[in-house]
Amino acid sequence: MLKLHGFYTQNTMKTLYVLEELGCDYEFAFVDLFKGEHKSEAFSKLTPVGKAPVLQVGDESIFESGAICRYLANKEGSALYPEEFMARAKVDQWMDFFSCHLGRWINTLYFENIIKSKAGMGETDPKVCDEATNFALQQLAIIDGQLERTGYLTGGTLSIADFFAFAYVEQVGPLEFSLDDFPNVENWLGKLESRESIARALQKVAR
Numbered sequence: 001m002l003k004l005h006g007f008y009t010q011n012t013m014k015t016l017y018v019l020e021e022l023g024c025d026y027e028f029a030f031v032d033l034f035k036g037e038h039k040s041e042a043f044s045k046l047t048p049v050g051k052a053p054v055l056q057v058g059d060e061s062i063f064e065s066g067a068i069c070r071y072l073a074n075k076e077g078s079a080l081y082p083e084e085f086m087a088r089a090k091v092d093q094w095m096d097f098f099s100c101h102l103g104r105w106i107n108t109l110y111f112e113n114i115i116k117s118k119a120g121m122g123e124t125d126p127k128v129c130d131e132a133t134n135f136a137l138q139q140l141a142i143i144d145g146q147l148e149r150t151g152y153l154t155g156g157t158l159s160i161a162d163f164f165a166f167a168y169v170e171q172v173g174p175l176e177f178s179l180d181d182f183p184n185v186e187n188w189l190g191k192l193e194s195r196e197s198i199a200r201a202l203q204k205v206a207r
């Protein structure tokens with residue numbers, strides 16, 4: 001039995017989207033980061049890094065959202081993470097691009113504009129937001145071009161990279177970040193938003 005321990009933010013959502021898209025049988029345990037539940041003894045037994053998400057698989061557990069998405073798709077033998085080396089590398093390259101670049105800047109904006117006030121962590125820093133917005137705009141243009149050519153991130157079909165990226169890009173809604181200049185990103189976002197797996201995953205974290 002699989003048990004995912006997570007919160008409602010981007011990193012957990014990537015893994016919930018993949019769990020639902022694959023149709024896995026799993027249990028979800030909500031870890032309220034605002035209440036410090038990730039600092040409990042029970043949670044620290046699951047992960048040495050104290051961050052959500054964590055996937056428990058019997059006596060084992062896995063942290064890092066990307067590792068969890070890959071593990072799940074491998075375990076299910078899913079084409080969402082193709083076996084062929086080059087196709088697999090293309091999925092990895094986009095997941096890494098989102099972790100290190102576009103997703104990083106969207107997370108910065110999310111932290112500055114949403115989490116800081118919710119968690120009482122001080123004022124939004126406009127300088128940090130300006131830098132993140134500039135990089136996000138440059139990198140959204142790259143993704144827009146890619147999606148114009150391919151439809152989904154790695155080609156004509158969905159992969160775990162799309163679910164991974166979606167968890168970041170959907171934050172443009174709460175951030176009130178306009179996608180008017182990125183019609184292909186907007187179209188891709190709409191295609192993913194309309195999937196039942198996405199709706200089911202969002203239900204799991206609804207509070």
Ligand SMILES: N[C@@H](CCC(=O)N[C@@H](CS)C(=O)NCC(=O)O)C(=O)O
Nearest residue numbers: 009010011050051052053064065066
């Ligand atoms: N690179 C990690 C990041 C995990 C992460 O930063 N999780 C956040 C929630 S989205 C967390 O647990 N923060 C609590 C903390 O750092 O104390 C992943 O992709 O899973």
